[in-house]
Amino acid sequence: MAEAVFAQFLTGFSIVAILLIISLGLAIIFGVMRVINMAHGDFIMIGAYVAYVLQYYLHLNLFWAVPAAFVVLGLLGVVVEWGLIRQLYGRPLETLLATWGVSIILQAGIRLTFGPELRYVKAPDALSGEFPVPGSNLPFPYFRLFIIVLALVLLLMTYWLLYRTDLGMHVRAVNQNRAMAAVLGIDTRRIDSAVFAFGSGLAGIAGVVVAPIKTVSPIMGFKYAVDSYMVIVLGGVGRLAGTLAGATVIGEGETVLAFLFNNVIGELLVFTMIVLVIRVFPQGLFTIQHRRTENL
Amino acid sequence: MTTRILETHGLVNIVSGHTIIDHLDFDIEEGELRVLVGPNGAGKTTLIDLITGRFPPTAGQILFRGQNIAGWPRHRIYGIGISRKFQVPTVYENLTVFENMAIGLRGHRRAFSSLVFRVTSEHAAQIERILAQVNLLARAADEAHTLSHGEKQWLEIGMVVASEPRLMLLDEPTTGMTRDETNTTAKLIKEIAGARSVMVVEHDMSFVRQIANKITVLHQGQKLAEGSVREVENNLKVAEVYLGREKISAAP
Amino acid sequence: MIGLTGLSRSQLIIALAVIAGFFVFPLYAGAFRTDQLGLFLCYVMFALSLDLIWGFTGILSLGNAIYFGGGAYFIGLALKLQYAATHATRYGEGAIPDFMTWNGLTEIPRWMRPLRNVWFAAPAGVLAMGFLAFVFGVITFKRHIYGVYCAVITLAESLIFEELIIEKQAYTGGFNGITDYDSYSGSLHFYWVILAVTVFFFWLSRKLTTTHFGMVLRSIRENELRSEFFGFEVANYKIFVFTVAAMMSAVAGGLYAALNGIVSHQDIGPILSIEGVIWVAVGGRGTLIGSMVGAILVKGAQSLLSEQFAWIWDLLVGFMFILIIVLMPDGIMGALLRRARRRRAIAAGRMPAYEAARIEETPTT
Numbered sequence: 075m076a077e078a079v080f081a082q083f084l085t086g087f088s089i090v091a092i093l094l095i096i097s098l099g100l101a102i103i104f105g106v107m108r109v110i111n112m113a114h115g116d117f118i119m120i121g122a123y124v125a126y127v128l129q130y131y132l133h134l135n136l137f138w139a140v141p142a143a144f145v146v147l148g149l150l151g152v153v154v155e156w157g158l159i160r161q162l163y164g165r166p167l168e169t170l171l172a173t174w175g176v177s178i179i180l181q182a183g184i185r186l187t188f189g190p191e192l193r194y195v196k197a198p199d200a201l202s203g204e205f206p207v208p209g210s211n212l213p214f215p216y217f218r219l220f221i222i223v224l225a226l227v228l229l230l231m232t233y234w235l236l237y238r239t240d241l242g243m244h245v246r247a248v249n250q251n252r253a254m255a256a257v258l259g260i261d262t263r264r265i266d267s268a269v270f271a272f273g274s275g276l277a278g279i280a281g282v283v284v285a286p287i288k289t290v291s292p293i294m295g296f297k298y299a300v301d302s303y304m305v306i307v308l309g310g311v312g313r314l315a316g317t318l319a320g321a322t323v324i325g326e327g328e329t330v331l332a333f334l335f336n337n338v339i340g341e342l343l344v345f346t347m348i349v350l351v352i353r354v355f356p357q358g359l360f361t362i363q364h365r366r367t368e369n370l
Numbered sequence: 371m372t373t374r375i376l377e378t379h380g381l382v383n384i385v386s387g388h389t390i391i392d393h394l395d396f397d398i399e400e401g402e403l404r405v406l407v408g409p410n411g412a413g414k415t416t417l418i419d420l421i422t423g424r425f426p427p428t429a430g431q432i433l434f435r436g437q438n439i440a441g442w443p444r445h446r447i448y449g450i451g452i453s454r455k456f457q458v459p460t461v462y463e464n465l466t467v468f469e470n471m472a473i474g475l476r477g478h479r480r481a482f483s484s485l486v487f488r489v490t491s492e493h494a495a496q497i498e499r500i501l502a503q504v505n506l507l508a509r510a511a512d513e514a515h516t517l518s519h520g521e522k523q524w525l526e527i528g529m530v531v532a533s534e535p536r537l538m539l540l541d542e543p544t545t546g547m548t549r550d551e552t553n554t555t556a557k558l559i560k561e562i563a564g565a566r567s568v569m570v571v572e573h574d575m576s577f578v579r580q581i582a583n584k585i586t587v588l589h590q591g592q593k594l595a596e597g598s599v600r601e602v603e604n605n606l607k608v609a610e611v612y613l614g615r616e617k618i619s620a621a622p
Numbered sequence: 623m624i625g626l627t628g629l630s631r632s633q634l635i636i637a638l639a640v641i642a643g644f645f646v647f648p649l650y651a652g653a654f655r656t657d658q659l660g661l662f663l664c665y666v667m668f669a670l671s672l673d674l675i676w677g678f679t680g681i682l683s684l685g686n687a688i689y690f691g692g693g694a695y696f697i698g699l700a701l702k703l704q705y706a707a708t709h710a711t712r713y714g715e716g717a718i719p720d721f722m723t724w725n726g727l728t729e730i731p732r733w734m735r736p737l738r739n740v741w742f743a744a745p746a747g748v749l750a751m752g753f754l755a756f757v758f759g760v761i762t763f764k765r766h767i768y769g770v771y772c773a774v775i776t777l778a779e780s781l782i783f784e785e786l787i788i789e790k791q792a793y794t795g796g797f798n799g800i801t802d803y804d805s806y807s808g809s810l811h812f813y814w815v816i817l818a819v820t821v822f823f824f825w826l827s828r829k830l831t832t833t834h835f836g837m838v839l840r841s842i843r844e845n846e847l848r849s850e851f852f853g854f855e856v857a858n859y860k861i862f863v864f865t866v867a868a869m870m871s872a873v874a875g876g877l878y879a880a881l882n883g884i885v886s887h888q889d890i891g892p893i894l895s896i897e898g899v900i901w902v903a904v905g906g907r908g909t910l911i912g913s914m915v916g917a918i919l920v921k922g923a924q925s926l927l928s929e930q931f932a933w934i935w936d937l938l939v940g941f942m943f944i945l946i947i948v949l950m951p952d953g954i955m956g957a958l959l960r961r962a963r964r965r966r967a968i969a970a971g972r973m974p975a976y977e978a979a980r981i982e983e984t985p986t987t
Binding site for chain 3: 472
Binding site: 104168170175176177181182183296336338341352 | 782900933936948
């Protein structure tokens with residue numbers, strides 16, 4: 075029993091990794107723009123279809139789908155940000171609802187193009203098979219290890235972008251005080267655009283790595299999106315550590331509890347825990363406390 | 371002998387390691403009109419936030435008529451008679467001026483009592499009297515977002531008056547006003563102040579001179595000086611804080 | 623009468639005419655359209671409840687279908703149990719609903735037995751949903767969780783409920799839902815009952831929103847912090863209106879289940895929750911009338927169009943919704959009311975025309 079739980083715990087890390095890739099993008103977007111993108115799950119879905127198209131029609135290795143999905147979804151992100159989110163600046167609830175409209179359109183569009191059937195994507199041959207976890211004889215799929223490594227690489231890359239580049243400094247400045255950043259000559263619109271594109275691109279990558287372990291369908295993204303909203307609620311905004319902590323708690327919690335009880339009870343317990351945590355920390359675990367002098 | 375309506379003892383507020391209010395001992399007397407000045411970041415608005423329960427203080431006491439209200443919820447602090455105006459005029463934009471005032475009226479705070487509450491002709495008369503005071507009677511039926519910045523300031527002051535507090539905290543009531551409007555506001559505040567205690571936070575020294583008997587200067591969360599306008603203006607420490615200026619009166 | 627409704631004479635005449643129109647509709651339309659209109663009226667009540675919490679109080683709840691679906695499941699289950707008990711030839715001596723048998727239950731669980739009486743199930747469902755909303759309301763609003771946080775948390779609640787319904791199939795019929803029971807489909811009297819409840823809910827919503835209580839709700843929508851410093855316990859107001867709205871939704875859901883003859887997990891999930899928000903946004907929030915118009919318009923268009931253009935309906939909804947949000951933030955009724963108000967203001971000489979034009983351009987909230 076203990077070993078089986080440990081095996082679930084290890085598998086949980088790949089779920090955490092997926093959730094982390096999804097939530098990183100969402101957290102940066104929310105932190106900078108205070109916008110929740112309800113179509114984020116559908117961006118994941120589109121990423122999975124990019125992988126499907128590359129593999130099924132162009133017979134390319136899944137690795138190629140990672141940069142391809144990042145670019146495709148990044149461009150889609152630019153379009154959505156420019157065409158819609160910018161129009162609703164300063165009205166977060168309206169933005170949330172409007173992106174739900176985007177979600178409906180994307181799902182309908184994909185259903186019209188590819189049909190409602192489930193699609194399957196294969197993991198690359200190089201990553202098929204399993205290896206024994208050191209110190210035990212538990213098997214662990216190479217592909218899940220690949221997801222974990224990829225998530226860590228993306229996390230470090232995001233950290234580097236945010237904390238070691240000028241662009242990242244501007245992003246953090248806008249995150250902390252948009253008006254002041256604008257006064258100091260930062261082009262906040264360009265930052266918004268870049269941030270939204272980057273976050274959307276990450277969702278696309280998440281779609282690619284999800285595709286081989288889940289079935290690909292027009293409605294596959296929603297559950298992931300809701301989980302990543304919970305990551306934001308739990309982890310808070312403004313620090314990558316919060317996103318990492320939130321993804322870890324929710325990903326591991328749902329995996330292990332799902333094994334001990336079942337999927338739904340696992341989710342229910344994790345959700346209950348989130349609610350209890352935000353009763354103590356309404357801003358999430360890691361939100362930077364600002365000195366609030368403005369009204370509301 | 372005068373009694374103190376508000377006293378703070380050793381009041382401390384620390385946010386993310388920054389001390390905003392630093393062991394502040396401060397008091398206001400019953401019926402007094404006090405002006406609070408100080409450079410940006412001195413902690414003036416934070417002091418109002420602490421008194422009205424926006425955040426609990428890190429340490430220290432806030433005594434209102436002898437009762438420690440530090441850490442009380444906002445509605446209870448309102449309930450014992452403290453009402454505030456925000457720095458940026460904060461009114462209900464899509465409600466009419468009259469409706470804004472009706473929200474301000476004292477009483478009927480609980481959900482169930484507001485279900486049966488009716489604005490009677492007495493209430494209406496009270497609202498109209500206050501609206502006349504703040505020059506907004508003609509605008510009573512208009513929605514608040516049609517008001518100018520200065521008119522919104524007056525509306526919020528009117529709402530605070532309608533809530534009949536014992537202590538009124540007015541955060542920068544003349545920001546964005548023309549000279550004439552500022553003068554009217556000065557007159558208005560002096561009228562209001564007779565019946566109750568008022569604390570005004572202000573930058574505009576000519577306005578301060580019009581209304582103030584006693585000024586308190588805050589600096590880095592501490593009381594730097596206190597006294598009459600003349601005493602404070604001639605205080606060397608105060609001049610030093612307002613860097614490079616001869617006197618406080620040169621402050622913006 | 624005028625005093626009781628708070629409507630002006632002309633408004634009252636219009637309202638009575640509309641009600642009369644709905645009343646006589648089934649006498650001229652077929653049973654199919656009558657049933658359809660009855661279902662729309664259930665959606666109208668659902669939209670009204672959403673308008674109370676979102677349009678008037680500013681709480682964007684993406685989980686309101688929990689209460690609609692909850693009410694529906696109480697009634698669906700009750701009617702199914704009744705059906706099983708009275709159709710011994712189909713369900714055998716045990717009188718157990720088919721989905722329970724399929725999932726290995728040999729008798730109706732003890733706790734579920736009182737639901738065999740629909741006159742117990744109906745009030746129990748409404749009270750249970752009210753209690754659930756009260757608990758969720760306390761959890762959410764007492765800790766100042768608002769805005770997008772509130773939206774995504776209620777969304778997650780709705781999703782979890784839908785998954786629970788699918789998971790606990792022995793008690794809920796699972797993915798297929800509860801079907802095959804005696805519904806009130808085709809009953810003229812039941813349609814009139816639904817109409818009467820709808821009118822009552824409209825009257826109740828109007829009462830709630832036109833009293834001082836309603837004004838406080840709007841003040842919370844406009845600026846909740848300002849209201850707190852004016853001594854209102856904002857959380858209590860929110861919990862109160864959230865609970866009332868949930869009970870309205872539960873009634874609507876129960877009537878829906880009784881008329882529709884099928885209850886499924888979709889009736890409790892996020893899709894319906896958000897669909898309701900779309901109706902209210904399209905019709906115009908904070909107007910009551912707007913939410914009702916929106917529900918009938920969108921649902922009506924859906925049933926008319928999707929009979930022929932099912933494949934493109936979703937695309938249409940998506941684009942229409944985005945356009946409304948961006949270009950008509952007050953919705954259809956909101957825009958009409960704004961125009962009327964502007965005309966009145968100019969006529970009364972309270973506002974110069976250019977000022978009024980500016981107002982028309984300024985979106986609310």
